[in-house]
Amino acid sequence: MESIGxxxxxxxxxLVIIIFSVMAVTTRKILRAxxxxxxxxxxxxxFYFQLGYEFLGAVQIAVYAGGILVLFVFSILLTQHPxxxxxxxxxxxxxVGILASLLxxxxxxxxLYTMPFAxxxxxxxxxxxxxxxxxxxxxxxxxxxxxxxxxxxxxxxVLLLACIIGGIAIARKx
Amino acid sequence: xxxTLPILILAIPIAxxxxxxxxxxxxxxxxxxxxxxxxxxxTMVLSYIVAYxxxxxxxxxxxxxxxxxxxxVDGVRQQIQMFDVTWLSWAFERGTLTVNLxxxxxxxxxxxxxxxxxxxxxxxLYSWGYMEGEKGFQRFYAFLSxxxxxxxxxxxxxxxxxxxxxxxxxxxxxxxxxGFYYKLQSAVAASKKAFIVTRFADLGMLIGILILSYxxxxxxxxxxxxxxxxxxxxxxxxxGSVFMGCSVLTWALVLIFTGGMGKSAMMPLHxxxxxxxxxxxxxxxxxxxxxxxxxxxxxxxxxxxxxxxxPASLDFITGIxxxxxxxxxxxxxxxxDIKRVLAFSTISQIAFMMVSLGVARPEIHEGLGYMASMFxxxxxxxxxxxxxxGAGALIHAVHSNDYTAMGGxxxxxxxxxxxxxxxxxxxxxxxxxxxxxxxDEMLSAMYGYSTFWGIWMTAVAGLTAFYMFRLYYLIxxxxxxxxxxxxxxxDAPWQMSLPLIILAAVxxxxxxxxxGELVTWNGEPYHIHIDWVGVAIPSLCVAAAAILxxxxxxxxxxxxxxxxxxxxxxxxxxxxxxxxWDEIYMFITHKxxxxxxxxxIAWFDRHIIDGTMDMFAKVTQKTSYAIRGFQSGSIxxxxxxxxxxxxxxxxxxxxxxx
Amino acid sequence: MNLDMLMYLIPxxxxxxxxxxxxITRRNLIAILISLELMLNAVDLNFxxxxxxxxxxxxxxxxxxxxxxxIAAAETALAIAIIINIxxxxxxxxxxxxxxxxx
Numbered sequence: 001m002e003s004i005g006x007x008x009x010x011x012x013x014x015l016v017i018i019i020f021s022v023m024a025v026t027t028r029k030i031l032r033a034x035x036x037x038x039x040x041x042x043x044x045x046x047f048y049f050q051l052g053y054e055f056l057g058a059v060q061i062a063v064y065a066g067g068i069l070v071l072f073v074f075s076i077l078l079t080q081h082p083x084x085x086x087x088x089x090x091x092x093x094x095x096v097g098i099l100a101s102l103l104x105x106x107x108x109x110x111x112l113y114t115m116p117f118a119x120x121x122x123x124x125x126x127x128x129x130x131x132x133x134x135x136x137x138x139x140x141x142x143x144x145x146x147x148x149x150x151x152x153x154x155x156x157x158v159l160l161l162a163c164i165i166g167g168i169a170i171a172r173k174x
Numbered sequence: 175x176x177x178t179l180p181i182l183i184l185a186i187p188i189a190x191x192x193x194x195x196x197x198x199x200x201x202x203x204x205x206x207x208x209x210x211x212x213x214x215x216x217t218m219v220l221s222y223i224v225a226y227x228x229x230x231x232x233x234x235x236x237x238x239x240x241x242x243x244x245x246x247v248d249g250v251r252q253q254i255q256m257f258d259v260t261w262l263s264w265a266f267e268r269g270t271l272t273v274n275l276x277x278x279x280x281x282x283x284x285x286x287x288x289x290x291x292x293x294x295x296x297x298x299l300y301s302w303g304y305m306e307g308e309k310g311f312q313r314f315y316a317f318l319s320x321x322x323x324x325x326x327x328x329x330x331x332x333x334x335x336x337x338x339x340x341x342x343x344x345x346x347x348x349x350x351x352x353g354f355y356y357k358l359q360s361a362v363a364a365s366k367k368a369f370i371v372t373r374f375a376d377l378g379m380l381i382g383i384l385i386l387s388y389x390x391x392x393x394x395x396x397x398x399x400x401x402x403x404x405x406x407x408x409x410x411x412x413x414g415s416v417f418m419g420c421s422v423l424t425w426a427l428v429l430i431f432t433g434g435m436g437k438s439a440m441m442p443l444h445x446x447x448x449x450x451x452x453x454x455x456x457x458x459x460x461x462x463x464x465x466x467x468x469x470x471x472x473x474x475x476x477x478x479x480x481x482x483x484x485p486a487s488l489d490f491i492t493g494i495x496x497x498x499x500x501x502x503x504x505x506x507x508x509x510x511d512i513k514r515v516l517a518f519s520t521i522s523q524i525a526f527m528m529v530s531l532g533v534a535r536p537e538i539h540e541g542l543g544y545m546a547s548m549f550x551x552x553x554x555x556x557x558x559x560x561x562x563x564g565a566g567a568l569i570h571a572v573h574s575n576d577y578t579a580m581g582g583x584x585x586x587x588x589x590x591x592x593x594x595x596x597x598x599x600x601x602x603x604x605x606x607x608x609x610x611x612x613x614d615e616m617l618s619a620m621y622g623y624s625t626f627w628g629i630w631m632t633a634v635a636g637l638t639a640f641y642m643f644r645l646y647y648l649i650x651x652x653x654x655x656x657x658x659x660x661x662x663x664x665d666a667p668w669q670m671s672l673p674l675i676i677l678a679a680v681x682x683x684x685x686x687x688x689x690g691e692l693v694t695w696n697g698e699p700y701h702i703h704i705d706w707v708g709v710a711i712p713s714l715c716v717a718a719a720a721i722l723x724x725x726x727x728x729x730x731x732x733x734x735x736x737x738x739x740x741x742x743x744x745x746x747x748x749x750x751x752x753x754x755w756d757e758i759y760m761f762i763t764h765k766x767x768x769x770x771x772x773x774x775i776a777w778f779d780r781h782i783i784d785g786t787m788d789m790f791a792k793v794t795q796k797t798s799y800a801i802r803g804f805q806s807g808s809i810x811x812x813x814x815x816x817x818x819x820x821x822x823x824x825x826x827x828x829x830x831x832x
Numbered sequence: 833m834n835l836d837m838l839m840y841l842i843p844x845x846x847x848x849x850x851x852x853x854x855x856i857t858r859r860n861l862i863a864i865l866i867s868l869e870l871m872l873n874a875v876d877l878n879f880x881x882x883x884x885x886x887x888x889x890x891x892x893x894x895x896x897x898x899x900x901x902x903i904a905a906a907e908t909a910l911a912i913a914i915i916i917n918i919x920x921x922x923x924x925x926x927x928x929x930x931x932x933x934x935x
Contacts, residue, residue, distance in 0.1 A: 002835050013843075017843040017846070018846050018847075021847045021850035022850055024850065030862055034862075037866050040847065041869075044873055044876070047840065047877060048880060051884045059901055060901065063902070064904075068869070068908045071908055072912070075862055079862070079919045079925050093857050096814060097852075097853040097857035100818070101852045102849075104821060107821055107824055107828070108845055112838060112845070121836075122836055123834070126884050127884075137894075141895070152895075153899075156903065160902065160905075160906050167909050170913040170914055809864075809927060810856050
């Protein structure tokens with residue numbers, strides 16, 4: 001039996017994620033969409049905390065909410081007039097979009113529902129299996145053994161460097 | 175002697191080629207000329223040292239692998255591989271086949287070193303005057319160096335594959351030099367003709383080499399020609415394999431000889447050599463008279479012990495040579511262009527050497543034919559180069575190739591006149607000029623083999639004397655050309671006269687070289703003795719009669735030649751048109767091959783093969799036009815289709831699993 | 833009542849569906865990018881969920897998410913640089929106007 005606090009937290013966060021996801025893609029004001037995205041990301045971070053990955057939650061907040069979203073807001077402010085609302089969707093477009101989403105939901109939902117792993121363990125038991133501490137993450141991230149992540153880590157660092165240079169090269173004034 | 179000199183002999187010409195070829199355009203003409211002449215002069219001196227050491231010292235050579243090889247063992251001159259570097263090597267189940275690059279020192283290669291470097295040096299010197307002020311002077315010298323390098327590499331080849339490589343290289347340099355005046359349509363056509371005809375012949379040679387190496391598992395000359403080497407192999411493997419009535423060895427040897435036929439302009443592959451006279455005259459002297467065209471003779475001489483094993487192949491060589499000799503001599507009597515006369519004379523003389531090789535047998539005068547052939551190669555190189563260089567001096571003076579523009583030149587050009595006369599006497603075989611000795615030895619060998627060939631070739635020798643003196647009288651006597659009053663011809667500058675004088679001197683005395691002591695088929699010395707009664711006096715009489723006839727007909731301008739020509743007008747016209755060989759080739763290539771076979775192939779290619787490919791292209795194009803609307807440029811449409819595809823795949827997968 | 837894997841996967845699934853809907857229907861390039869982030873986030877969440885419930889002893893799912901976040905940051909930065917560039921060129925970020933690449 002899960003603690004009541006955890007269950008309440010789960011439902012609140014689920015609701016937040018679902019509602020703000022829908023609102024983020026349906027609102028006509030782009031700045032609001034970015035704000036709703038922020039709530040979805042924060043909700044995801046709470047899920048990470050709840051699942052026992054504190055470090056990941058912190059990264060999610062710092063990188064996504066703190067970094068990427070700020071980028072979004074900047075670019076919106078650079079490219080949009082505040083009064084510009086997007087146009088109301090035509091029936092055809094809405095139909096196409098909803099059809100695609102519903103097809104996806106139906107298929108994935110069916111798969112989730114029928115797959116045998118759906119009867120997995122509860123969160124409580126899963127959480128007791130191990131404790132993820134920072135030291136383990138750090139040593140694994142920089143280890144070259146099996147299940148070590150040295151190479152991807154370096155690859156991502158190079159990618160980020162390339163990205164910095166590329167961003168500058170693309171966006172600079174000619 | 176160690177390997178320094180052999181390496182230098184090969185390295186200097188190629189270095190000259192690279193230097194002149196790469197930086198020549200930056201040099202002045204004088205600088206390039208002096209550089210080329212000095213390079214070639216050094217090579218000549220080094221070759222003389224090598225040849226002198228080999229022939230006249232009883233010492234030994236230190237080869238690259240440190241062995242000391244004596245030049246003479248038990249009175250027999252040895253074949254010495256100075257170095258032999260493995261270049262390529264293939265191992266397969268029956269053994270290892272290696273392609274080596276090396277330097278083989280033996281009597282004929284030492285003799286050829288002397289011939290090539292001497293003629294090449296004099297041609298270098300002569301060209302300094304002859305090519306004065308020509309555009310591309312440096313290029314000319316670079317090509318001359320390339321040719322010298324290739325020819326030297328050819329004669330010192332230790333194996334037949336190296337020979338083939340350099341064989342093609344001399345072909346290329348010949349092509350480059352014939353087409354030296356590349357703005358002249360006829361020169362371009364001639365260079366292409368020379369290259370294609372010889373290349374076609376080389377295909378046969380390559381097949382022959384492959385057959386030979388397939389059975390003997392070696393390319394090396396010494397391994398091939400040593401007693402009991404390949405003989406055993408052929409007796410066990412080769413003799414059983416008979417193809418169209420001839421043994422495998424005969425086929426291989428005849429095919430290899432095909433390459434020699436192409437290079438040495440034997441019938442029916444002779445058609446390129448007269449046209450090759452489009453090149454500058456020094457080139458004709460060097461390549462198309464003295465050195466490259468005797469490569470075929472050299473090839474047969476080099477593999478002579480192998481040819482001896484199959485007398486049928488030697489008979490083939492004799493037949494081809496005899497027919498070519500007569501044909502070329504007859505044609506030479508009717509040509510107007512003096513260089514063409516000399517070209518046909520060259521063909522005839524090389525055929526002479528071929529016949530002499532073909533009749534050489536160890537049991538007949540101890541292989542005299544071989545020695546005589548090499549002797550004639552040597553003397554012919556000297557006097558034919560002299561004649562060509564003389565012709566160049568004449569052309570330089572009157573600016574025309576035809577004897578109709580000449581006549582009565584003896585007063586204006588004394589040096590050219592006297593040297594040319596010496597050359598004519600030498601080629602006609604008059605004692606004591608060099609041609610007499612070598613020709614006498616060759617005729618001795620032919621009479622020794624069969625009287626029929628002896629008489630045949632004596633007749634050819636008579637024709638030779640006749641057409642050479644016809645040429646001589648038409649150029650220097652006959653009737654003085656009225657054109658000289660406006661433009662007085664005069665002797666050439668010293669760079670051109672000096673080679674003439676020296677070569678003339680050599681032609682006077684070269685006959686007294688004890689050649690038999692130096693070059694024989696098996697390395698054992700042979701004492702030359704002249705068969706005065708049986709061969710020498712009859713042939714001298716024939717030559718003298720021919721000269722007398724030429725004197726009567728051509729000394730003063732008269733109508734006798736026209737009358738003689740009118741006796742057999744058909745024969746004269748046919749000979750003047752070289753018995754229509756070019757026309758026959760034109761008919762075969764254009765009418766039969768191009769129009770007949772090739773047009774059918776072209777039709778098939780264009781309509782069936784190309785048609786199939788075009789159909790693929792058309793179908794692709796039509797389909798592309800039909801479906802290009804999908805590429806709307808709207809990302810979201812793409813995502814929509816992509817997503818539907820992903821869903822469909824996932825559905826299929828799920829259906830398959832569950 | 834137990835909190836099991838399915839309960840966590842459902843919000844993630846809906847988040848993904850919203851992302852698809854937004855990507856297909858929105859005209860604004862930035863809005864499309866936001867939809868993209870939604871989808872990416874849903875996938876990240878799935879990694880972590882599967883890691884926690886199926887292989888509690890391992891850390892692979894978590895590391896995948898970690899790297900994914902890093903790459904997403906890079907991708908967004910570049911995409912926004914491109915969008916700003918496009919805006920400079922055509923004074924617009926409407927995907928309908930940007931059709932220079934079609935045939």
